[in-house]
C-alpha cells in the first residue's frame with residue numbers, strides 16, 4: 133500500500149477529531165438509532181453500486197432485484213452473494229465505481245481463491261476513515277488511545293502511516309519473518325503500549341521471553357491485539373496470564389477496507405455496525421437464525437470506489453442474538469463464535485504450528501514477485517515432512533524460477549520439511565467441491 137502523502141495527512145489531521153468523535157459515539161447509540169444509521173448506509177451503498185459498478189448492475193439485473201426496494205439490512209437477503217472469484221475476474225473495469233480511476237486509488241493485494249491474487253482499491257477518503265476506524269479499536273482495547281502510545285506490529289508489510297506528522301501515535305514495525313532473537317530484541321526496544329500480531333507469531337515470540345523480559349514489557353504494555361488468523365478464547369486467556377495484560381482478537385480483511393469486528397475488554401466480539409454489515413448465511417446466501425454457524429458474508433459501508441456488498445469472506449461464524457447486551461455498554465451486536473478460515477493449517481515435524489493466515493500471507497508476499505510465472509497455486513502438506521507447492525504455471529515459468537520458488541517456500545516453512553514444486557494442469561478440489569488454497573492431508 134502506498135504511504136500517505138503530505139496533503140493526505142493534512143486533511144486527515146483536520147478531519148480526525150470530528151471523525152473520531154463520531155466513530156466513538158456510534159458504539160454507544162441505542163439499537164434503534166444504530167440500525168437506522170446502518171440501514172440507510174446500506175441502502176445508499178446498494179444503489180450506488182448498482183448505478184456505478186458494472187458487476188453489481190449485471191448481478192442484480194440477472195437476479196431480478198429492483199434496488200429501489202432495498203431499504204434496510206433486512207432486505208439484504210434478496211441480493212445475491214458476491215464471491216471472491218467475481219472480484220478477482222472483474223478487477224478493475226468491472227469492480228471499480230464510475231468516476232474512479234485506478235492510478236488515483238490505493239490498492240491492497242490479498243489472497244484469492246485457487247491461488248489467484250485479489251486486488252482491492254480504496255479512495256483517499258476511505259483510507260483516512262480506515263485509519264480512524266483502526267484508532268477506534270485501539271481506543272476500545274486500551275481504554276483510551278493516547279498520542280504518546282506506541283504500537284508495535286509484527287507483519288509482512290508496513291502500514292502506510294508511521295505516525296501523525298507531529299510524531300504522535302507512533303507505529304513500529306517488525307518483519308514477520310525476522311529470526312526470533314532479532315524479533316525479541318526489536319520488541320523489547322520498541323517499548324510498546326500495544327502489540328499487534330498473528331497469534332501464531334505471539335506464541336513463537338513468547339517462547340523467547342524470559343520473566344525479566346515480560347516484566348520489562350509490562351512497564352508500558354496495556355494490551356495485545358491478535359489478528360489475521362484464528363485463535364481460541366482459551367489460547368488468548370492463557371497468553372493474557374503469561375503477559376499480565378488482556379489479549380484481544382480483531383477480525384477484518386482488505387476487502388472490507390480494514391476492521392469488521394473486535395473484542396472489547398469484556399471479551400465481547402463487537403461488529404462495527406456503523407461501517408459494516410455482517411450476516412451469517414447458508415450455502416445459498418440465505419441468512420441463518422442467530423446462534424447458528426454458517427458462512428460469514430459482509431458488506432462494507434464506506435468503500436465507495438470499490439463497493440463490497442454481501443461478500444463471502446470465506447470464514448465461518450455465528451451471531452449472538454441481537455438483544456444480548458455486553459457489560460461494556462456498547463450497543464453494537466456481537467459475534468458468538470468465530471471459526472475463521474476454512475483453509476487448513478500445517479503442523480511441522482518439530483510441532484511448530486503454522487496457521488492458514490500465516491501461510492497465505494507469507495505465501496502471497498513472497499510469491500507475488502513471480503508475476504507471469506505463476507497462474508494459480510495451492511500449498512499441500514502431503515506428509516508430516518513433505519509439502520508440495522502445486523501450481524498452474526504461467527508463460528514465464530522456467531526451471532530456475534521453479535527452483536527459486538522451492539527455496540523460498542522451504543525458507544518460510546523454516547526449512548523443516550522437504551518441498552517439491554509440482555506443475556499441474558488443474559488444482560485439487562475438496563470433497564465439498566471447493567478449492568482450498570492451503571490443504572493438509574496429514575490427519
Ligand SMILES: [Zn+2]
Nearest residue numbers: 396400458460
Ligand atoms: Zn463489549
